[in-house]
Amino acid sequence: MLIRRPPPMAASEITPEGVYRRRRELLRLLGMGSLGLLAGCGSADSGATPAAADAAPKAALGPFDTDEARTSFEQASTYNNYYEFGTDKSDPAKNAKNFKPRPWTVEVSGLAERTGTFDLDDLVKPALVEERVYRMRCVEAWSMVIPWMGVPLATVIKALQPSSAARYVAFETLHDPQRMPGQRQAVLDWPYREGLRLDEALNPLPLLVTGMYGRELPNANGAPLRLVVPWKYGFKGIKAIVAIRFLESEPLTTWKSLAPDEYGFYANVNPEVDHPRWSQASERRLAEGRSLFNARIPTLPFNGYAEQVAHLYQGMDPKTLY
Numbered sequence: 023m024l025i026r027r028p029p030p031m032a033a034s035e036i037t038p039e040g041v042y043r044r045r046r047e048l049l050r051l052l053g054m055g056s057l058g059l060l061a062g063c064g065s066a067d068s069g070a071t072p073a074a075a076d077a078a079p080k081a082a083l084g085p086f087d088t089d090e091a092r093t094s095f096e097q098a099s100t101y102n103n104y105y106e107f108g109t110d111k112s113d114p115a116k117n118a119k120n121f122k123p124r125p126w127t128v129e130v131s132g133l134a135e136r137t138g139t140f141d142l143d144d145l146v147k148p149a150l151v152e153e154r155v156y157r158m159r160c161v162e163a164w165s166m167v168i169p170w171m172g173v174p175l176a177t178v179i180k181a182l183q184p185s186s187a188a189r190y191v192a193f194e195t196l197h198d199p200q201r202m203p204g205q206r207q208a209v210l211d212w213p214y215r216e217g218l219r220l221d222e223a224l225n226p227l228p229l230l231v232t233g234m235y236g237r238e239l240p241n242a243n244g245a246p247l248r249l250v251v252p253w254k255y256g257f258k259g260i261k262a263i264v265a266i267r268f269l270e271s272e273p274l275t276t277w278k279s280l281a282p283d284e285y286g287f288y289a290n291v292n293p294e295v296d297h298p299r300w301s302q303a304s305e306r307r308l309a310e311g312r313s314l315f316n317a318r319i320p321t322l323p324f325n326g327y328a329e330q331v332a333h334l335y336q337g338m339d340p341k342t343l344y
């Protein structure tokens with residue numbers, strides 16, 4: 023995570039949020055079964071223009087959804103970290119445009135009852151997809167509010183039946199320099215790797231994501247399958263997942279192995295533990311009506327999810343949680 027001055031955002035402040043809402047309403051009117059599930063989990067209209075928001079029917083927010091102003095689809099899909107497609111924020115949207123995210127399989131291995139190669143739809147069942155509106159806080163101190171669509175990681179893991187010896191779950195991104203041009207350079211030790219402690223992974227918050235804003239997941243955001251762990255820094259949210267492994271000991275993760283004094287395995291958002299090169303006390307929120315140049319807002323412990331997850335770390339030194 024090299025530190026760069028953020029590029030100008032002017033054009034992308036104009037958002038297609040209205041388009042997103044209209045599509046949802048249309049699907050609702052058509053009574054589409056799968057959307058019933060999605061809509062039931064809430065899609066508040068808080069990020070919309072005021073006039074449209076008043077006119078639109080309001081679905082209740084789910085228990086984990088934030089009602090903060092949302093980042094627009096345009097912003098969230100064009101300002102990305104995805105080094106497999108380049109290191110500039112604008113690279114992934116351009117360089118991943120022709121990436122083919124289907125067909126897609128995921129290899130499950132290690133300490134579990136059900137292992138093997140799964141077709142994506144068999145592992146992350148479309149019928150179980152729900153919407154979650156989460157804050158996303160990058161370790162670089164910018165943040166977004168994104169309506170993700172996916173299946174709770176806990177649901178998927180339980181179906182795989184990890185054995186009692188399994189204490190960690192590890193994830194790996196596709197390694198294919200033909201399809202991911204950024205991998206032709208040794209920027210990272212490819213493939214990108216991430217992981218969670220199993221009890222973290224079984225918490226209700228982490229989501230295996232296949233969509234956002236009521237649409238298929240854009241390639242730049244990690245199509246067809248990425249992880250979202252809202253109380254941790256964004257780099258834990260590994261994209262284009264092709265492998266899931268159940269392990270007894272902590273797996274090596276990409277950013278920790280590259281710079282262990284700067285990035286940890288836990289990477290829990292913590293305003294009191296600064297990055298060695300910058301403060302983590304506040305963040306620049308990229309959302310409706312805000313740009314990266316707006317005044318900073320305070321960063322919350324566990325990114326505002328302390329109530330749901332703080333108990334997982336009782337007795338641990340907050341410094342090691344970074």
Ligand SMILES: Nc1nc2c(c(=O)[nH]1)N[C@H]1C(S)=C(S)[C@@H](COP(=O)(O)O)O[C@H]1N2
Nearest residue numbers: 102103104105160195214256257259260261
């Ligand atoms: N495979 C892979 N996953 C990745 C990254 C990456 O470079 N490669 N970047 C991470 C970082 S640093 C962040 S902040 C988020 C960004 O997700 P977004 O582009 O959808 O906002 O993806 C994470 N997942």
Ligand SMILES: [Mo]
Nearest residue numbers: 160161256257
């Ligand atoms: Mo990040």
